[in-house]
Amino acid sequence: MPELPEVETVRAGLEQAWVGRSIEQVILRRTDLRFPFPERMAETLTGQTVLAVRRRAKYLLVDLSEGQVFLSHLGMSGRYTLVTPAEVTRLNPSGDGVERSVFGELTGFDGRHDHMEFRFDDGSASVYTDPRRFGIADLFERAEEPVQSLLEHLGPEPFAGWNSTIAAERIGAKRSAIKITLLDQRFVVGVGNIYACEALHRSGISPTTPSNTLVRKNGKPTKKLERLVEEVKAVLEAAIAVGGSTLNDFAAVDGTLGYFGHHFQVYDREDGPCLKEGCNGTIERIVQSNRSTFLCPRCQK
DNA sequence: CAAAGTTCCTGCGAGC
DNA sequence: TGCTCGCAGGAACTTT
Numbered sequence: 001m002p003e004l005p006e007v008e009t010v011r012a013g014l015e016q017a018w019v020g021r022s023i024e025q026v027i028l029r030r031t032d033l034r035f036p037f038p039e040r041m042a043e044t045l046t047g048q049t050v051l052a053v054r055r056r057a058k059y060l061l062v063d064l065s066e067g068q069v070f071l072s073h074l075g076m077s078g079r080y081t082l083v084t085p086a087e088v089t090r091l092n093p094s095g096d097g098v099e100r101s102v103f104g105e106l107t108g109f110d111g112r113h114d115h116m117e118f119r120f121d122d123g124s125a126s127v128y129t130d131p132r133r134f135g136i137a138d139l140f141e142r143a144e145e146p147v148q149s150l151l152e153h154l155g156p157e158p159f160a161g162w163n164s165t166i167a168a169e170r171i172g173a174k175r176s177a178i179k180i181t182l183l184d185q186r187f188v189v190g191v192g193n194i195y196a197c198e199a200l201h202r203s204g205i206s207p208t209t210p211s212n213t214l215v216r217k218n219g220k221p222t223k224k225l226e227r228l229v230e231e232v233k234a235v236l237e238a239a240i241a242v243g244g245s246t247l248n249d250f251a252a253v254d255g256t257l258g259y260f261g262h263h264f265q266v267y268d269r270e271d272g273p274c275l276k277e278g279c280n281g282t283i284e285r286i287v288q289s290n291r292s293t294f295l296c297p298r299c300q301k
Numbered sequence: 302c303a304a305a306g307t308t309c310c311t312g313c314g315a316g317c
Numbered sequence: 318t319g320c321t322c323g324c325a326g327g328a329a330c331t332t333t
Contacts, residue, residue, distance in 0.1 A: 002305065034307085034330070058306075076305045077332080113332085132331045134306060150307095176325060185307080192305060290327060292303080 002074040004158070004190025005239035007058045010080060014060065015053040017082050017126060022049040022065075027096050027117040033135045034075060041139050042096070045070060045118075057154050057189035059136075061145075069142050071150065075134025081107045085123030093117060093125065103127050155186045158236055162188055164221035164229045171211045171225075178214060178228070179207035179293050188232065194267045195235050197294045201266045201276070202231040206300045207286070207293045238263075266294040274299060 002010070026042035038044075049065040062070040072078075083091075083103060091102040104111030107129045116128040116137065128135070140148050155170065156162040170187050181187050182196040191199070200207050205214075205224055214225040221229075265275050266283050274281035274296035281298025 006305080073306085075307085075331095109333090131333065132304090132306095134330070136307090174324080180325085183306090194305070289325090291306095 003192035011055045018050040021120040025119040038139045071138040073136035077132040078130040078135035081127045083125040088125045164226040168215045168221040174211045178209045181211045199232040203228045
């Protein structure tokens with residue numbers, strides 16, 4: 001369930017594990033995830049040292065010593081498991097083309113969904129597991145990053161100067177529901193289904209509100225939009241602070257499960273009581289663009 | 302049946 | 318009228 005906070009948690013974990021290490025071997029157990037892997041991806045990665053692990057939106061970007069960037073997106077169900085040198089020695093992984101990895105006891109699913117393995121010069125390994133295979137792996141030259149097709153149309157990062165004025169400009173005359181706009185990565189990046197619901201609840205705004213009604217005729221943001229922008233940042237910040245949330249098929253990069261999920265105010269709480277102070281409403285589930293939205297009709301107008 | 306994400310397709314209205 | 322563009326809504330991918 002990787003939204004921005006979860007991806008940020010993974011980024012921090014991979015940074016710890018990978019930076020300064022050189023990649024000794026890459027084992028690919030299939031030729032694609034959501035898209036085909038780039039030509040010679042394993043060969044290109046092999047022998048390079050990891051310089052940095054960055055994040056843009058929900059994408060992980062790994063800077064390599066020969067000038068390329070390895071891009072990894074977790075999709076819905078992707079995760080990385082870090083394997084210590086001792087465990088690598090004990091389990092003794094087999095090579096490319098073998099359908100399952102030997103790390104199943106660490107990654108689940110008997111190793112059937114361990115699609116990529118990275119082995120490092122200190123004897124450690126990292127395994128990418130993704131049952132639904134909505135994830136992405138790609139490789140490009142660092143100089144090409146600004147025009148990389150997956151990245152070039154992304155909107156602002158929430159914590160890099162994004163504010164209600166910018167938000168109002170981006171909404172313009174868009175009439176679609178504000179929940180849908182929050183999920184649009186051209187509006188702001190990193191917000192997914194859970195935090196969109198949570199931010200709207202915290203703001204007291206109905207998810208079905210037409211986006212353009214949050215912008216004044218003169219193009220300036222309304223008070224409601226100002227509040228929403230603040231609450232988006234606040235809810236993402238809170239989730240980052242506890243190491244990202246988790247649902248049933250996401251594990252933090254070090255195998256530690258997050259626990260912010262227990263603190264959701266509306267997400268997945270249909271028919272539960274609204275937890276807002278003084279509100280006695282009941283949480284409802286509606287469907288927008290084929291996706292569930294949770295809201296309290298009493299305190300979200 | 303539903304699921305954390307993203308892309309692509311179709312249909313429609315506006316404008317040239 | 319015919320074409321293009323952008324927006325809006327929906328389906329699709331896959332496995333548990």
